[in-house]
Structures are given as structure tokens and as C-alpha cells.
Amino acid sequence: MSQPEDAEARRAVQPVICYPNETLPVPELALYAKAREGAEKVDEVLVPARDAGCFRAKAGQFFRISSVDGPQVGDLNLWNANDLNERFYSGKSRALHGTHLTTGERMWSSFPYLRPMATITEDTLGWYGMDQYGGSVHDVIGTRCDPYTGNLLSGSQYHHCCHSNLTRALADELGVSLAEAEPHVHDVLNVFMCTGFTRDTGQYFMKASPVRPGDYLEFFAEIDVLGALSACPGGDCSAEHSSDTAACYPLLVEVFAPQEGALGDWQSPPVNGYDRSHGR
Numbered sequence: 220m221s222q223p224e225d226a227e228a229r230r231a232v233q234p235v236i237c238y239p240n241e242t243l244p245v246p247e248l249a250l251y252a253k254a255r256e257g258a259e260k261v262d263e264v265l266v267p268a269r270d271a272g273c274f275r276a277k278a279g280q281f282f283r284i285s286s287v288d289g290p291q292v293g294d295l296n297l298w299n300a301n302d303l304n305e306r307f308y309s310g311k312s313r314a315l316h317g318t319h320l321t322t323g324e325r326m327w328s329s330f331p332y333l334r335p336m337a338t339i340t341e342d343t344l345g346w347y348g349m350d351q352y353g354g355s356v357h358d359v360i361g362t363r364c365d366p367y368t369g370n371l372l373s374g375s376q377y378h379h380c381c382h383s384n385l386t387r388a389l390a391d392e393l394g395v396s397l398a399e400a401e402p403h404v405h406d407v408l409n410v411f412m413c414t415g416f417t418r419d420t421g422q423y424f425m426k427a428s429p430v431r432p433g434d435y436l437e438f439f440a441e442i443d444v445l446g447a448l449s450a451c452p453g454g455d456c457s458a459e460h461s462s463d464t465a466a467c468y469p470l471l472v473e474v475f476a477p478q479e480g481a482l483g484d485w486q487s488p489p490v491n492g493y494d495r496s497h498g499r
């Protein structure tokens with residue numbers, strides 16, 4: 220293919236960060252950590268392998284997702300527990316924080332709300348960083364494994380992809396039909412999953428998760444949240460993720476409530492301040 224004479228010069232232009240995030244409100248991690256010290260467990264849900272489960276955490280509570288029994292990745296959906304229209308916005312969280320989330324970073328909600336739903340307060344895989352392939356953990360670049368893509372690529376009818384697991388779990392939680400629940404399911408935070416993009420073709424890749432039993436990712440709920448977590452049929456996602464081939468394990472979700480007054484005058488963040496007049 221022919222290229223312009225100044226092709227190299229054009230490629231050599233320095234990139235600029237799309238969304239410099241120095242002005243993002245900084246989470247009060249020290250306050251959260253202090254409140255966490257005296258917190259008591261108020262609920263737990265064991266999500267079975269190749270299935271999903273729902274949980275709820277009130278604003279100011281903590282929820283922890285733990286690996287138990289064996290290496291396993293989880294696909295997390297999050298909604299405002301009082302209004303399902305407000306849900307996790309994977310794409311904007313990626314634009315603000317980068318391809319993978321860790322301690323101090325947040326799960327942001329959809330328009331027109333765009334506010335922090337949950338802040339990561341602890342990540343026992345924080346040591347992993349970015350590996351030699353450009354891989355890291357807890358990504359917001361994947362979507363969720365789903366039966367439609369499986370059908371498109373291989374004509375399969377597999378029913379325990381994360382998309383279907385999340386749909387069933389939400390339908391049960393809300394007491395609605397699968398058809399009513401499905402449109403609420405959205406792109407996930409890939410908990411414990413190790414992913415990246417290949418440098419040569421830019422393709423999405425996965426590799427065996429470094430997670431081991433006892434590892435966990437813990438969040439501070441900034442608003443009342445309803446969560447759904449799927450224990451992906453890919454297990455540790457070392458090979459494939461839309462079949463019953465991989466070894467799969469449960470995931471544990473625990474919810475912790477701080478002592479009364481432990482958060483001082485902390486307040487749940489308001490919805491985004493844009494006036495929504497859109498130039499009219």
C-alpha cells in the first residue's frame with residue numbers, strides 16, 4: 220500500500236491523554252479505611268460456578284468479591300438499587316481511569332447521572348501491574364461472554380455465558396421475566412480477569428488469571444447499589460469461555476456495614492451537575 224512521504228512524521232506525533240484526570244474528585248480513602256476497621260459483615264452470597272448471584276449494598280457500606288476454591292474470574296454488573304436506569308458505564312470508566320481498574324479508582328454510572336457508584340478500596344492483585352504482553356487485571360475493555368457472539372462465531376447454543384447468568388440472576392432478584400431483565404444487563408467490570416490488546420493486531424486477549432483463593436477486590440458503595448456477579452464459564456480464562464470445558468469455581472460476595480457515625484459527615488455523591496439543556 221502506498222503511503223504519504225511524511226507518513227513516519229505523522230506516526231511520530233506524541234499522544235495526549237484524552238481525559239486528564241487530575242481534576243477528578245479524589246476519593247477519601249483514609250476515611251473509608253478508618254470506617255472499614257469497625258465494620259461488621261451484614262450479608263454474604265456465594266455465587267456458584269457458571270452461574271450468577273445478586274447482592275445489595277447501601278451507600279456507605281463495603282462489598283468484597285473473593286476467590287474461593289480455585290482461580291476464577293467474575294463479571295460484575297452494578298445498578299443504582301433505586302433506579303435501574305442508572306447503571307455502570309464501562310466505557311466512560313475506561314476513558315477516565317484506563318483499561319484496568321485498581322485501588323482508588325471508580326465504577327462510574329451512565330448518563331445523565333455520571334457519578335461514582337463504587338470506589339475500589341482494596342485490591343490484593345494490585346501487585347500485578349502491567350505484564351510484558353500489556354496484560355493486567357480487572358479490565359473495563361471486555362464486554363461479557365454472551366450466547367449471541369458464540370452463535371455468530373460458531374453457531375452454538377450455550378446457556379451459561381455471563382450474559383445469560385446475569386440475566387437469570389437479575390430476573391430472579393426482581394421477580395420479572397428474562398425478557399424484561401435482559402435489557403438491563405450491561406458491559407461489565409471483569410473482576411480478576413487478565414486481559415489486554417495485542418500490540419500487533421490490537422485484538423482483545425485473555426490469559427490465565429493470577430488470582431488465587433484468598434485474593435479479593437473490595438469496594439466502597441458510593442450510592443445504594445444492586446450488584447450481579449457471574450462466575451464466568453471460562454474459569455480462570457486461560458483457554459475458552461463459552462463452554463463447559465474450563466474448570467470453574469464459586470465466587471464469594473460479602474457486604475460489610477461500618478459502625479454508626481464512622482463516616483462522619485461523608486455524603487453520597489449527587490448526580491452529575493450538567494444542566495441537560497444541550498444547547499437549546
Ligand SMILES: [Zn+2]
Binds near residue numbers: 380450460
Ligand atoms: Zn464470562
